[in-house]
Amino acid sequence: MLKKILVPKVYLPIIYLGIAFLIYFIINKIITKALKVKRKVKTSSLHQKREATIVNLIKSIVKYIIAIFTILAILGVYGIETTSIIASLGIAGAIIGLAFQDTIKNLLSGIAIIFDNHYMQGDVVTINGFRGEVIELGLQTTKLKSYSGEVMIINNSLITSVINHSMYNNLLYIEFPVQKEVSLKTLESILHKVNKKMQNIKEVTKDMELLGIERMDGNKYYYKVLIECAPESQFNINRKFMEYLKEGYDSEGISVPGDYLEVKNRKE
Numbered sequence: 001m002l003k004k005i006l007v008p009k010v011y012l013p014i015i016y017l018g019i020a021f022l023i024y025f026i027i028n029k030i031i032t033k034a035l036k037v038k039r040k041v042k043t044s045s046l047h048q049k050r051e052a053t054i055v056n057l058i059k060s061i062v063k064y065i066i067a068i069f070t071i072l073a074i075l076g077v078y079g080i081e082t083t084s085i086i087a088s089l090g091i092a093g094a095i096i097g098l099a100f101q102d103t104i105k106n107l108l109s110g111i112a113i114i115f116d117n118h119y120m121q122g123d124v125v126t127i128n129g130f131r132g133e134v135i136e137l138g139l140q141t142t143k144l145k146s147y148s149g150e151v152m153i154i155n156n157s158l159i160t161s162v163i164n165h166s167m168y169n170n171l172l173y174i175e176f177p178v179q180k181e182v183s184l185k186t187l188e189s190i191l192h193k194v195n196k197k198m199q200n201i202k203e204v205t206k207d208m209e210l211l212g213i214e215r216m217d218g219n220k221y222y223y224k225v226l227i228e229c230a231p232e233s234q235f236n237i238n239r240k241f242m243e244y245l246k247e248g249y250d251s252e253g254i255s256v257p258g259d260y261l262e263v264k265n266r267k268e
Contacts, residue, residue: 013074020070027062109156110139123166124232127152127159166231169205174241175214175224177257184213187223190248197244203233220257 112118114137119125123134125144130152132144142159144152178187188210195208209226216222229237249256 009077012077016070016073016077020066024063024066028059031058031062105157106140106155109159110137113137113142113156113159118162119164119166123164125165126161126163127154128161130154131165168231169228170231170234172227172229172234172237173211173224174227174238175222176245177217177220177222179255179257180216180219180221182254186252186254190245190252190254191225194241194244194248198227198237198241201237201240203230203237205229 119134119137121134121137124132125134127142127144130144130146132146132150132152134142135145135151136143139156141153141155144154146152191208191210198204198208204227206228211224211226214222214224225241227237227241246256
């Protein structure tokens, strides 16, 4: 009985499997630890999600590589010629590669998108001129949903240009007219009160900056402020600013000029 157990065909496959599990366990621990170290430096949830996606992809690749080598080693124990199998796989791989060129291109493009942090699920992006929210990011295709509900499905290999509107905070510039009778001191006192209210909005990331008078025109002057806010929140922030500004005007008995309020914003 003991001799049967000591036969290489019995114990070597068990040893190979044990070594394979051990190698995967060690590599898995190293990758996980590396991710935790990075998280201490980067607290952004967006970065964490991207890193987690990359880590899961690396783990899958490592797992399949280890599995392939383990299977080949076990087949060698049983006297099966693995070199011929590898050669056959190479020929089969070449045939499959030719038949599925587009699929392979999509896979490689999907991996590149994930590794290069072009975008992730939940981001608002413009891809090849189509703007929408990324509702699904796969290795084959990307799905975008526009604000009006249309869904575009595009092969990753066909993506030629990407504008990510969610990667950084927005810098929102608001320029508004003020009657010349309103003193600068009174206006900035109102704006300081507006700023306190704006800080209660979670999308506002910093104190509002009072940039001062931008230009003068007849019986009015134009004042400009800068608000840093979370991606895709600038339109709502602009409306709240105008609401609070009007409340401040009303409390001081100041009338609002009938001019159009110009709003500009750019990425940080």
